[in-house]
Amino acid sequence: MIKSQKRMGLIFFPAYDWAISPTHPEREERLLYTQDQLREEGIFDIDGLVEFKPDIATEEDVMRTHFCFPDVAAVTTESHMISAGGALKAARIVLDGQVDRSFALVRPPGHHAMKSVHGNRGFCNINNEAIMIDYIRDRYGMKKIAIVDTDCHHGDGTQDIYWNDPDILYISIHQDGRTLYPGSGHVNELGGPNAVGRTINIPLPPETSDEGILFAIDEMVLPILKDFKPELIVNSAGQDNHYTDPITNMNFSAQGYAALNDKLNPHIAVLEGGYSIQGALPYVNLGIILAMAGVDYSCVKEPDYRPGALRQDARITDYIKKLKDVVLGAYFEPPAYQGLPPYGEFMTRKKNIYYDTDGIRETQMESILRCKECSGLFSLETFSTVYSLSLGVEIPIGACPACRKEGGKLIASAKKSGKYSTIQVIDRVKKEYYRV
Amino acid sequence: MGKSDLYLGLDVGGTHTDAVLVGEKGIVSHYKAVTDHDNLLLSVRRAIEEITSGVDHKKIKRVNLSTTLSTNAIVENRLENVCVIISAGPGIDPDNFKIGKSFHAIEGSIDHRGAEIAGIDDDAVAKIAGDAARKKIKTFAAVTKFSTRNPDHEDAVAEILGTSADFITLGHKLSGQLGFPRRIVTAYFNSAVWRLYNSFADAIESGLGEMGIQGEVNILKADGGTMPFSLSREVPVESILSGPAASVMGIVALCDITRDSVVLDIGGTTTDIAIFAGGIPLIEKDGISLQEYPTLVRALKSRSIGVGGDSAVRASGKEVTVGPDRKGPALAAGGSQLALIDAMNYRNIVSFMDTRASAEGISVLAKKSGLAPAKLADTAIALAVKRIKYEVDAMLDEIRNRPVYTIHEMLEGREIRPEKVYVMGGPAEAFRGLLADAFGVEVVVPQNYDVANAVGAALAKTTIDIELFADTGRGTMLIPNIGVKKSIQHGYALADAERDARAYLAEHLNGLGVTARADETEIIESSSFNMVEGFYSSGRDIRVKCQIKPGVMARLA
Numbered sequence: 001m002i003k004s005q006k007r008m009g010l011i012f013f014p015a016y017d018w019a020i021s022p023t024h025p026e027r028e029e030r031l032l033y034t035q036d037q038l039r040e041e042g043i044f045d046i047d048g049l050v051e052f053k054p055d056i057a058t059e060e061d062v063m064r065t066h067f068c069f070p071d072v073a074a075v076t077t078e079s080h081m082i083s084a085g086g087a088l089k090a091a092r093i094v095l096d097g098q099v100d101r102s103f104a105l106v107r108p109p110g111h112h113a114m115k116s117v118h119g120n121r122g123f124c125n126i127n128n129e130a131i132m133i134d135y136i137r138d139r140y141g142m143k144k145i146a147i148v149d150t151d152c153h154h155g156d157g158t159q160d161i162y163w164n165d166p167d168i169l170y171i172s173i174h175q176d177g178r179t180l181y182p183g184s185g186h187v188n189e190l191g192g193p194n195a196v197g198r199t200i201n202i203p204l205p206p207e208t209s210d211e212g213i214l215f216a217i218d219e220m221v222l223p224i225l226k227d228f229k230p231e232l233i234v235n236s237a238g239q240d241n242h243y244t245d246p247i248t249n250m251n252f253s254a255q256g257y258a259a260l261n262d263k264l265n266p267h268i269a270v271l272e273g274g275y276s277i278q279g280a281l282p283y284v285n286l287g288i289i290l291a292m293a294g295v296d297y298s299c300v301k302e303p304d305y306r307p308g309a310l311r312q313d314a315r316i317t318d319y320i321k322k323l324k325d326v327v328l329g330a331y332f333e334p335p336a337y338q339g340l341p342p343y344g345e346f347m348t349r350k351k352n353i354y355y356d357t358d359g360i361r362e363t364q365m366e367s368i369l370r371c372k373e374c375s376g377l378f379s380l381e382t383f384s385t386v387y388s389l390s391l392g393v394e395i396p397i398g399a400c401p402a403c404r405k406e407g408g409k410l411i412a413s414a415k416k417s418g419k420y421s422t423i424q425v426i427d428r429v430k431k432e433y434y435r436v
Numbered sequence: 437m438g439k440s441d442l443y444l445g446l447d448v449g450g451t452h453t454d455a456v457l458v459g460e461k462g463i464v465s466h467y468k469a470v471t472d473h474d475n476l477l478l479s480v481r482r483a484i485e486e487i488t489s490g491v492d493h494k495k496i497k498r499v500n501l502s503t504t505l506s507t508n509a510i511v512e513n514r515l516e517n518v519c520v521i522i523s524a525g526p527g528i529d530p531d532n533f534k535i536g537k538s539f540h541a542i543e544g545s546i547d548h549r550g551a552e553i554a555g556i557d558d559d560a561v562a563k564i565a566g567d568a569a570r571k572k573i574k575t576f577a578a579v580t581k582f583s584t585r586n587p588d589h590e591d592a593v594a595e596i597l598g599t600s601a602d603f604i605t606l607g608h609k610l611s612g613q614l615g616f617p618r619r620i621v622t623a624y625f626n627s628a629v630w631r632l633y634n635s636f637a638d639a640i641e642s643g644l645g646e647m648g649i650q651g652e653v654n655i656l657k658a659d660g661g662t663m664p665f666s667l668s669r670e671v672p673v674e675s676i677l678s679g680p681a682a683s684v685m686g687i688v689a690l691c692d693i694t695r696d697s698v699v700l701d702i703g704g705t706t707t708d709i710a711i712f713a714g715g716i717p718l719i720e721k722d723g724i725s726l727q728e729y730p731t732l733v734r735a736l737k738s739r740s741i742g743v744g745g746d747s748a749v750r751a752s753g754k755e756v757t758v759g760p761d762r763k764g765p766a767l768a769a770g771g772s773q774l775a776l777i778d779a780m781n782y783r784n785i786v787s788f789m790d791t792r793a794s795a796e797g798i799s800v801l802a803k804k805s806g807l808a809p810a811k812l813a814d815t816a817i818a819l820a821v822k823r824i825k826y827e828v829d830a831m832l833d834e835i836r837n838r839p840v841y842t843i844h845e846m847l848e849g850r851e852i853r854p855e856k857v858y859v860m861g862g863p864a865e866a867f868r869g870l871l872a873d874a875f876g877v878e879v880v881v882p883q884n885y886d887v888a889n890a891v892g893a894a895l896a897k898t899t900i901d902i903e904l905f906a907d908t909g910r911g912t913m914l915i916p917n918i919g920v921k922k923s924i925q926h927g928y929a930l931a932d933a934e935r936d937a938r939a940y941l942a943e944h945l946n947g948l949g950v951t952a953r954a955d956e957t958e959i960i961e962s963s964s965f966n967m968v969e970g971f972y973s974s975g976r977d978i979r980v981k982c983q984i985k986p987g988v989m990a991r992l993a
């Protein structure tokens with residue numbers, strides 16, 4: 001019998017009775033062949049590897065992270081609550097010491113879901129990793145956490161949620177936004193004024209192979225993590241960098257994914273995208289699980305894997321080598337924001353968000369109170385093609401007395417004004433999440 | 437059951453051999469003797485002769501046998517040399533699954549949908565066959581990854597081996613279930629006990645012939661069902677660990693279990709726990725483990741814990757422990773170690789053999805530990821009951837937390853809440869009141885529980901399970917373990933698959949001389965996925981699991 005070096009928990013929830021639509025890539029059998037492969041390989045008989053049932057996330061779990069308009073029930077289905085609950089279970093079993101590592105193989109995915117939610121974008125409604133991380137900070141008192149997002153698409157939702165948070169390091173490795181949805185994730189997107197350099201983007205050219213992605217891990221991600229010293233590392237484990245993925249253009253392999261996890265050694269991985277359900281997912285997931293558990297994965301290969309055919313162009317190699325200096329500079333010596341308002345005043349940012357899956361357009365006006373003492377009171381005015389003007393207010397973790405007081409005033413006056421259809425409050429100090 | 441028909445049930449267990457004759461009105465006679473381990477055949481023959489003496493042998497319509505023959509051979513490593521040939525393709529390094537002295541991993545690969553990725557290496561098989569012949573190895577096992585989705589490579593190995601093999605186990609014939617490492621182990625064990633089992637079977641058949649017993653003969657399985665003797669000759673591994681299941685099925689026959697229940701078999705050394713949902717015993721999802729080896733052999737869900745009447749009672753300071761070991765019989769039975777049953781004797785819960793010896797032992801340990809004798813005895817008894825309750829709860833928890841894969845099951849899953857506890861075994865009566873307090877439900881101690889195992893053997897019905905796999909894109913339908921393989925049209929749908937599963941199962945059973953009513957076949961899982969390639973449908977992936985669940989021919993309650 002095989003024994004794993006690390007105790008590993010697997011939360012497998014394929015949601016065989018749920019799809020976005022009948023021919024949508026995010027459909028019922030997405031994890032069917034993965035499950036077949038894992039069963040046939042005898043994964044669940046490995047000594048030290050245990051399968052767990054997901055929990056179901058509560059409304060509170062979602063409201064701790066998101067502003068949902070009009071409310072949580074309107075923008076989620078049971079499948080979203082179970083998928084997020086799978087991530088929560090993955091966190092609990094690690095933090096309670098039942099296992100050393102965990103992997104939530106759940107669907108639907110979440111990393112395109114932003115702070116404010118009006119519907120589905122990029123196959124995502126609510127952000128599984130963010131819901132999990134905010135739960136961990138609330139319940140386990142952990143402070144510094146790093147998310148390494150290895151999905152082929154830029155995790156614009158996760159980036160948005162932690163844009164102003166200096167304690168969450170978000171690193172995304174993805175296919176260059178100039179060539180792929182959602183179009184963002186450029187190297188100069190570095191986080192808000194109080195969290196500059198805590199958002200790091202590593203956009204790679206199309207047709208980057210194992211060599212390029214592993215170079216990014218070794219030369220960019222690992223040195224940054226070493227400096228940041230997170231208490232916990234989370235991998236947003238998208239599998240759409242694979243050379244057979246139908247909706248992207250990268251050349252990553254199962255061996256590459258396994259090696260990536262070996263190097264990164266995340267405590268928790270949460271599945272994101274990956275739509276080559278027959279040619280990639282069974283082998284990629286097997287490789288990731290074995291690598292996380294500390295079991296030999298050297299024989300895990302796709303049936304059509306030909307390393308020679310996937311060798312990356314020398315120009316790509318050169319490009320990534322040059323990118324290294326830019327990325328390390330972004331973390332270690334981030335440029336200062338120019339023209340900021342003085343402390344005690346609000347800084348605003350206007351954003352237009354498009355929900356591709358649901359065809360919704362949202363307009364947001366974000367404000368953050370410039371504060372010397374804390375990361376600053378945050379608020380967000382929003383309206384969309386499906387919902388009228390509403391407001392979200394967040395009193396952040398560790399908010400100073402002034403910001404807390406200011407938050408109270410803001411909520412009271414917003415209520416009095418009568419101009420918002422919905423007002424949602426995230427009070428991370430009192431751990432209260434509610435609609436006014 | 438005809439008016440004057442008799443069923444003979446025989447359980448050749450580790451310690452005792454029990455036999456019963458059951459007629460329309462219940463148990464006609466029973467027999468108990470110590471099992472002769474070195475000559476199981478003799479134990480069987482003697483039991484049959486004794487219990488059928490004075491009975492018209494023509495009336496015996498069934499002889500059902502539960503035997504430890506295969507289990508013991510494996511546990512004691514009295515196994516024939518088997519040449520194991522596997523092909524794995526990409527995945528976990530197959531060297532991890534090495535078993536036996538002659539293990540060969542060859543080229544060849546099939547994927548999860550049953551598509552051939554790389555052909556089997558014929559030359560390598562021929563070479564291995566030659567090698568085996570030189571070493572005088574005559575039994576083989578051939579297992580390829582995903583052979584339940586496409587058995588061609590296993591069949592090809594069998595063909596190449598041809599007559600050089602006295603016997604070959606093909607992995608896909610064992611079960612439709614996925615699990616390559618389990619398939620290897622199960623195939624290996626099957627071949628390794630094949631010759632031994634078949635010579636035993638020959639002897640039993642000729643013995644019954646000599647006695648003029650012409651009824652059908654069945655073998656008990658670990659899932660509480662039987663299989664025809666003729667079939668068991670091909671899959672002797674299916675006869676392992678059938679003893680505990682026989683006892684559980686005996687309780688089903690002796691009591692009318694219709695609800696969620698717990699069944700406890702409390703012996704001298706251990707307590708075996710089984711769980712019933714709505715009157716049906718739960719089956720282990722993956723198959724039973726033997727000697728730390730997980731297999732594909734279906735079994736009742738059970739848990740064995742180190743609490744029994746002879747569990748050693750000790751005290752270190754004021755810390756009292758019970759079990760998990762047994763050091764011979766209790767003091768009351770002339771042993772030398774204070775045991776749980778002695779504590780029960782002392783508290784007048786039972787009156788078992790030499791109660792004075794029990795009292796003496798309690799007072800000695802009490803003095804040593806500084807506890808009052810009554811306190812010591814009560815603590816020991818409470819600990820034992822607490823442990824049983826704890827393990828039952830853990831088992832129920834495990835069932836409650838078992839992973840599910842659809843939103844429907846996640847939200848609608850029914851929870852098992854035991855309404856009765858059935859207890860059998862030597863100390864059963866002693867535990868009745870204590871367990872009633874601990875579980876807060878009615879506790880039943882059936883009469884005749886001491887022959888429950890043999891009664892279960894006599895009355896257990898045939899069980900079988902199959903998995904149908906159809907892929908309309910590839911145009912194939914397969915039921916591996918009963919050898920069905922056919923071409924299907926593009927329009928083949930879930931309803932067709934369910935109908936086929938039932939029909940082929942019934943046909944298979946009829947071929948074995950077993951008649952199963954249509955309502956006894958049960959679809960337990962059924963799914964159909966539209967496969968999409970690009971934006972177009974490329975066919976359906978259909979899976980149907982069908983079974984005849986464990987049950988008894990008649991109830992004696």
Ligand SMILES: [Zn+2]
Pocket residue numbers: 151152153238240272273274
């Ligand atoms: Zn993606």
Ligand SMILES: [Zn+2]
Pocket residue numbers: 371372373374375376377399400401402403404
């Ligand atoms: Zn502040």
